[in-house]
Amino acid sequence: MTISEIELQNVSMRYSADQSSTLALQDVSLKITKGEFISLLGPSGCGKTTLLRIIADLLQPSEGSVKVAGSSAKEARLSQKYGIVFQNPVLYDWRKVRDNITLPLELMKVSKQDRIHKAEELLELVGLTEFADKYPWQLSGGMQQRVAIARALAMEPEILLMDEPFSALDEFSRERLNEELLAIWSKIRSTVVFVTHSIPESVFLSDRVFVLSPHPGRLSAVVDIDLPRPRNKELRNDPAFFQLIATIRDSFEGV
Known part of the structure; x- marks a missing residue:
């Protein structure tokens, strides 16, 4: 039986300011297996980064629970299970x-x-x-x-959390670093949760793509990326690659 390394149950996040509140995430449940490369994909403002920060124990959800290897996200953070790469290198x-x-x-x-x-x-x-x-x-x-x-x-770290690390780069640099990241991952085999708003990037990198709906963020689709590994730049010309991009793009319709 496959054991989940990261498990979210009915996670919601509401931000309060003055006398109003904003629902950023709504009732998100998901499971990530040890050693998987997962992308959180969605448009700007859908709660991708919020969800990543909840997994990292940098934010506390308004509702729901987060388990990492059977323990709380806080215990995982204190046990140094996380490595985090932000959008800017810092x-x-x-x-x-x-x-x-x-x-x-x-x-x-x-x-x-x-x-x-x-x-x-x-x-x-x-x-x-x-x-x-x-x-x-x-x-x-x-x-x-x-x-x-x-x-x-x-x-x-057992888990590498990456928040749109290549979004500020030009397309050529971004594609090259996608390939380099996969080469690194093939050696370390950490569980990776990768935030992106690029559909091609998510398909190229991932084992599965979790698609989040526009605000408030809900898990609207989970797409298996059944492309062979190791992956290289030639994959971007494969009809199966384009078909998966189309499948994910279609999953946004009607959301």
């Missing part, structure tokens, strides 16, 4: 690439020797070994995001 310009990557290890009082060893591993993993002594401002946007991914992996 790197420290005065720290070299190597030192940005090892920051979580410093905070956990990991020895300098172990930090250096882990940094070398991660720099190789994300293809930035030769940039270890550069500063973030000396790197392209795509390279900065690779540093952010490496930092998120420093504590060897």
